Amino acid sequence: MKRSLTPVASLGEFGLIQRLTRGARLVNASSIRGCGDDAAVLDYNNGKRVLVSSDMLIEGVHFDLSYVPLKHLGYKAITVNASDIYAMNGVPRQVTVALAVSNRFTVEALDELYAGILLACERYGIDLVGGDTTSSRVGACICVTVIGEAGEGEVTCRDSARVNDLVCVSGDLGAAYAGLQVLKREKVVVGDDPDARPALEGYEYVIERQLKPEARGDVTRRLAEAGVRPTAMIDVSDGLSSELLHVCVGSGVGCRVFEEKIPVDGQTRRVAGELNLDPVTCAMAGGEDYELLFTAPLEARDALAAMEGVSIIGYVTPPEDGRFLVTRDGALVELEARGWNSFIQRE
Amino acid sequence: MKRSLTPVASLGEFGLIQRLTRGARLVNASSIRGCGDDAAVLDYNNGKRVLVSSDMLIEGVHFDLSYVPLKHLGYKAITVNASDIYAMNGVPRQVTVALAVSNRFTVEALDELYAGILLACERYGIDLVGGDTTSSRVGACICVTVIGEAGEGEVTCRDSARVNDLVCVSGDLGAAYAGLQVLKREKVVVGDDPDARPALEGYEYVIERQLKPEARGDVTRRLAEAGVRPTAMIDVSDGLSSELLHVCVGSGVGCRVFEEKIPVDGQTRRVAGELNLDPVTCAMAGGEDYELLFTAPLEARDALAAMEGVSIIGYVTPPEDGRFLVTRDGALVELEARGWNSFIQRE
Numbered sequence: 279m280k281r282s283l284t285p286v287a288s289l290g291e292f293g294l295i296q297r298l299t300r301g302a303r304l305v306n307a308s309s310i311r312g313c314g315d316d317a318a319v320l321d322y323n324n325g326k327r328v329l330v331s332s333d334m335l336i337e338g339v340h341f342d343l344s345y346v347p348l349k350h351l352g353y354k355a356i357t358v359n360a361s362d363i364y365a366m367n368g369v370p371r372q373v374t375v376a377l378a379v380s381n382r383f384t385v386e387a388l389d390e391l392y393a394g395i396l397l398a399c400e401r402y403g404i405d406l407v408g409g410d411t412t413s414s415r416v417g418a419c420i421c422v423t424v425i426g427e428a429g430e431g432e433v434t435c436r437d438s439a440r441v442n443d444l445v446c447v448s449g450d451l452g453a454a455y456a457g458l459q460v461l462k463r464e465k466v467v468v469g470d471d472p473d474a475r476p477a478l479e480g481y482e483y484v485i486e487r488q489l490k491p492e493a494r495g496d497v498t499r500r501l502a503e504a505g506v507r508p509t510a511m512i513d514v515s516d517g518l519s520s521e522l523l524h525v526c527v528g529s530g531v532g533c534r535v536f537e538e539k540i541p542v543d544g545q546t547r548r549v550a551g552e553l554n555l556d557p558v559t560c561a562m563a564g565g566e567d568y569e570l571l572f573t574a575p576l577e578a579r580d581a582l583a584a585m586e587g588v589s590i591i592g593y594v595t596p597p598e599d600g601r602f603l604v605t606r607d608g609a610l611v612e613l614e615a616r617g618w619n620s621f622i623q624r625e
Numbered sequence: 626m627k628r629s630l631t632p633v634a635s636l637g638e639f640g641l642i643q644r645l646t647r648g649a650r651l652v653n654a655s656s657i658r659g660c661g662d663d664a665a666v667l668d669y670n671n672g673k674r675v676l677v678s679s680d681m682l683i684e685g686v687h688f689d690l691s692y693v694p695l696k697h698l699g700y701k702a703i704t705v706n707a708s709d710i711y712a713m714n715g716v717p718r719q720v721t722v723a724l725a726v727s728n729r730f731t732v733e734a735l736d737e738l739y740a741g742i743l744l745a746c747e748r749y750g751i752d753l754v755g756g757d758t759t760s761s762r763v764g765a766c767i768c769v770t771v772i773g774e775a776g777e778g779e780v781t782c783r784d785s786a787r788v789n790d791l792v793c794v795s796g797d798l799g800a801a802y803a804g805l806q807v808l809k810r811e812k813v814v815v816g817d818d819p820d821a822r823p824a825l826e827g828y829e830y831v832i833e834r835q836l837k838p839e840a841r842g843d844v845t846r847r848l849a850e851a852g853v854r855p856t857a858m859i860d861v862s863d864g865l866s867s868e869l870l871h872v873c874v875g876s877g878v879g880c881r882v883f884e885e886k887i888p889v890d891g892q893t894r895r896v897a898g899e900l901n902l903d904p905v906t907c908a909m910a911g912g913e914d915y916e917l918l919f920t921a922p923l924e925a926r927d928a929l930a931a932m933e934g935v936s937i938i939g940y941v942t943p944p945e946d947g948r949f950l951v952t953r954d955g956a957l958v959e960l961e962a963r964g965w966n967s968f969i970q971r972e
Contacts, residue, residue, distance in 0.1 A: 421768035
């Protein structure tokens with residue numbers, strides 16, 4: 279049975295945005311009014327900080343629709359923004375979504391995108407409260423702005439790490455990068471053959487990490503429950519090395535992190551081996567893991583060591599001691615910002 | 626003397642954003658921390674509403690860099706967002722700017738764009754607190770999110786007009802559309818001749834209205850000072866007809882507005898004549914004026930009639946009386962949503 283498909287132009291801008299946001303329900307008390315007026319109306323109580331962050335995703339730069347399903351793209355667009363709020367030790371509450379698409383997209387395709395957006399909103403307890411929908415000449419562009427809140431004393435920036443703090447990371451790293459390499463390889467292998475099926479069995483974890491990453495609000499919640507207050511925090515969007523440097527440069531400190539302590543999943547190691555990549559390089563330089571990198575007081579060592587999904591990977595040093603990865607054989611490798619830079623064309 | 630120009634890729638993403646935002650100063654008490662972390666940190670007192678709105682501008686759809694200078698584009702990107710907050714009867718306080726540009730842009734070009742962004746921020750007392758900078762394959766895309774505040778009882782939506790209210794509009798209408806037609810005509814006339822100078826003398830007002838519109842915070846301030854509380858409000862981005870329908874449909878009311886009362890500047894009339902356009906059609910269907918359309922209680926008639934820069938153009942009726950423009954000769958023309966729709970290609 280063939281579904282009939284609807285050109286975007288047939289609905290008009292307002293009809294389109296009404297259709298796309300019809301599944302949006304407001305769940306947060308701070309969301310007074312959502313989509314449909316010049317601006318959304320929010321209400322935050324005294325003593326709370328409001329956090330706001332914007333991220334833009336561009337077709338051909340951040341995503342390739344030949345291997346990223348639109349529903350996953352919508353989910354990921356919300357996740358990466360939610361991650362920014364968790365990385366401030368806050369809780370995301372609202373998002374606005376601005377979207378530009380060319381005429382080659384149908385309304386049904388945008389329904390898929392919004393299904394992913396609304397699924398992620400539900401997952402993270404976020405209200406979709408507004409945005410903009412417009413056309414582009416070519417390609418798609420999604421800009422999400424997230425608004426969150428945190429108690430006045432809870433906001434955790436990237437520039438407040440202290441000497442002797444522990445350096446910790448949530449989950450595991452490098453999988454999203456390994457997943458991207460598999461997707462790129464399969465795209466090449468499958469090429470233009472419409473009957474070819476990509477060979478993705480055995481790659482589920484790394485592909486899921488690339489296509490449908492999760493923001494780690496569970497980790498900030500667990501830290502709060504354990505009474506552990508991170509001193510500095512950032513999310514790992516550009517690779518561990520680059521994020522460590524942001525924290526160290528911002529805080530005016532050095533660090534030592536240990537190769538053997540960096541959490542890398544078994545499937546990531548296997549895939550990296552197949553692709554002739556070093557798994558630790560995937561973790562250090564790969565990016566898009568959306569795990570949390572944070573520093574915490576030395577006294578929290580026992581609580582952190584016992585915490586599920588958290589690894590202690592090193593410690594903060596005085597700035598003059600430099601910023602180093604200590605390899606398994608004890609060599610010191612200076613950290614480099616080799617993270618993702620969208621302005622430099624990469625192979 | 627030739628200025629040396631810097632490719633965007635030479636700075637890297639963080640170097641670029643640091644350079645572009647180096648002129649950003651925080652002037653609002655509610656801006657605790659600005660650019661440079663995962664999210665900006667804002668603080669709003671109890672009893673205030675937080676307003677948030679996003680708008681996306683796409684090259685080739687919303688602007689044409691062959692006749693829009695980048696500094697004007699930056700200014701306008703902030704203005705159109707500030708306008709959304711004023712249209713809620715609020716005051717804009719912070720913006721985030723997400724920007725995607727292709728490699729054909731130099732750092733100096735982006736400096737110009739940000740000079741316009743920061744000039745508008747200064748003009749409206751807005752703090753630039755964050756954003757994102759990335760590359761695009763082709764063209765430029767700017768997404769601005771604005772955050773504003775309003776007292777709990779001051780927020781004015783578009784769905785709260787009441788029967789017998791006055792319908793009012795600020796400034797004059799149709800000029801931005803007339804200016805766009807002049808710019809398009811001169812682009813055609815000038816063509817590819819690098820020595821040709823566009824003939825823009827005598828068109829200054831309409832071109833300024835297109836390239837550098839102003840958001841009407843002065844009008845909401847004047848209303849508050851005069852003790853006039855608008856019952857519904859919207860900004861005129863898509864043409865008066867379309868905005869009137871938003872207010873009427875949202876509020877479940879009808880309206881009569883009078884052709885002879887619609888404010889159109891003399892230069893707009895002259896240019897419209899030259900271009901064989903009806904000036905009232907420019908006002909009704911043109912868009913991009915960023916004036917405020919609002920309804921107000923009948924008792925405010927004297928205060929509004931005496932107010933600089935405000936015209937009373939009609940009144941609100943019961944819904945069964947329909948939504949009409951009354952022409953100079955007394956004919957009733959039903960209002961149509963002929964506003965700007967970016968999904969439908971227009972000549």
